[in-house]
């Protein structure tokens with residue numbers, strides 16, 4: 633139950649698709665029953681189709697975690713539904729087009745929403761123009777509808793566009809280190825938990841390297857905070873270039889970083905650590921040209937069942953590397 637509520641809280645698209653599912657069942661089902669009861673087969677079956685396909689899309693989104701395809705599917709069928717209801721019920725059905733605008737802008741990206749809402753508008757107006765009196769009572773009414781529909785679309789577009797940009801920004805702030813652009817501690821915790829689960833389920837091995845720049849405080853003190861920041865950014869670039877795309881680098885805070893390495897044994901982990909150590913020594917210089925060095929501690933996931941214990945063992949190796957005089961690599965068990 634906790635995962636149900638946390639997924640709803642954390643995944644905006646999933647919560648909207650679920651809300652649509654609930655509204656479809658509660659709101660459209662009575663219409664479907666009523667229309668079928670009065671033998672209005674086209675509208676009744678359209679409503680039934682909308683309810684059942686919405687439920688299918690909601691289930692798919694919950695099962696797979698993919699909210700993009702269900703969103704596009706729902707936008708397409710609801711647009712078709714709004715078109716059919718408009719041409720069948722005339723002015724009474726056309727009111728649903730405004731609900732469609734809001735719905736589309738919630739469930740698919742703004743540009744796709746513009747396309748699908750404009751295509752639906754064009755289809756309804758074309759039908760109304762070819763069948764005078766069936767959808768709109770007059771040309772004036774159709775004109776008013778087009779203007780109000782376009783205004784509502786414009787406001788929805790601006791709102792959706794800004795909302796998406798802000799959600800993206802918020803998610804970046806919550807998961808990325810703003811200075812270096814790599815994952816922050818929160819992201820690392822999540823990725824380590826996934827590694828623990830994968831290791832249990834698929835019997836995969838994972839290694840962890842904790843890296844700490846040596847005498848970093850001196851760089852800040854001698855050359856200023858901006859020079860220190862620049863060293864951190866260049867360190868991240870060097871390490872990212874030195875390791876594989878499947879390795880994940882995180883910033884724990886300050887001048888301490890963690891590298892998560894999948895499918896590795898202790899010899900491999902030691903090899904990667906030494907490669908990073910060498911790349912840093914050769915490629916990372918202070919503003920006065922002296923080399924910056926890094927101390928690295930690491931261990932395999934092995935029998936650890938808890939993320940904290942795994943990190944603690946790697947941290948202890950890092951302390952041992954610092955105690956050994958810095959610019960050192962200590963890997964547990966080697």
Ligand SMILES: Nc1nc2c(ncn2[C@@H]2O[C@H](COP(=O)(O)OP(=O)(O)OP(=O)(O)O)[C@@H](O)[C@H]2O)c(=O)[nH]1
Nearest residue numbers: 844845846847848849850852857858860861886887
């Ligand atoms: N420029 C910069 N400095 C930072 C940042 N975060 C932490 N620091 C500084 O990093 C320094 C870390 O100092 P210490 O923990 O003493 O580590 P150290 O000088 O590298 O010494 P050892 O790790 O023992 O080799 C402190 O001066 C912090 O203020 C940051 O984002 N940018």
